[in-house]
Amino acid sequence: MKTMSFAGAIEDALMKAMSEDPRIVVFGEDVHSIRMNLFAKFGEMRVRSTPISESAFLGAAVTASMAGLRPVVELLMIDFVAVGVDALVNHAAKLEGFSGGRWKAPMVVRASCGGGYGDGGQHEQSLWGWLAQIPGLKVVVPSNPADAGGLMLSAIQDEGPVIYLEHKLLADYWIDGLADGGRTNLDYDIPEAGARGEVPRTWEPIPIGEAKVLRDGNDLTMVSVGVSVHRCLEAATQLAEHGVQAGVIDLRSIAPLDTDAVCRAVERTGRLLVVDEDYKHFSLSGELAAVVMEAGITAQFARVCVEDTIPFDRRREAEALPNVARILEAASGLRA
Secondary structure (H helix, E strand, O other), rough: EEEHHHHHHHHHHHHHHHHHOOEEEEEEOHHHHHHHHHHHHHHOOOOOEEEHHHHHHHHHHHHHHOOOEEEEEEEEEHHHHHHHHHHHHHHOHHHHHHHHOOOOOOEEEEEEEEOOOOOOOOOOOHHHHHHOOOOOEEEOOOHHHHHHHHHHHHHHHHOOOOOEEEEEOOHHHHHHHHHHOOOOOOOOOOOHHHHHEEOOOOOOOOOOOOOOOEEOOOEEEEEEEOOOOHHHHHHHHHHHHHOOOEEEEEEOOOOOOOOHHHHHHHHHHOOOEEEEEEEEOHHHHHHHHHHHOOOOOOEEOOOEOOOOOOOOOHHHHHOOOOOHHHHHHHHHHHHO
């Protein structure tokens, strides 16, 4: 095994894929500077910076994929997908179904997501629940370097559109950029195990839709994704000190959703706590509650989510996002 940063693992896996498959191209805003290593290796024809027009380059990615390329198109932040969502929702997602399988859109939309650094509700959303509602779109959210690289390979190899989300507090280039922007006075709650960790010597795809049990427990099942996985692991450690054995499941993928893994765990513990850095209403957390009920499992349920627009104020932002204190409070309610 070797050690890599979260962002480094994604780039390493992407570089491997691009070296093996000339159909893979990368384009988006400022990719010449953000992906300098890829640009230096593969040049202008395969790593292309675009104008600041999400609707234009998302639309271009759909047609490029139809023409035989496998584009990895980059949005600076997933919040900006709203500008070009028509290309994804009404075209890429429906292309295979409408054409009876004759046309496909093998493309990856790579974007940063999440908050915790003081940028407010227009730049810190996650939106994976919204995107996962659309049939035909796959949505993956890795929580550590090993999964980040393996899921990138799977996303590139998939025959349909995949939304690949990376949390900013796991990506070192984001944190470095914020520091360069003068925000050195902010305290970022960066999970060390997510930002850097062991990766395989040779990248292999990780199946999309396969959750991973990170911690076993018989008293409570905690389910999460992305950076909040690490908050759950910390909460589970603290709960264990009080005799409560909490299991932690990293979904890794929002669509498709590994419902079997969740149901198996909840059937054993009888308690489900979903920790989701996305909106509470009409969400991933509600979907998981429905899945458990439809499986005929009787369980207590709680969730820790984002309940309103994320505020700019750093103190209020910290209270609005999932954190260890909120997780412990919700877990205590389930134990009553």
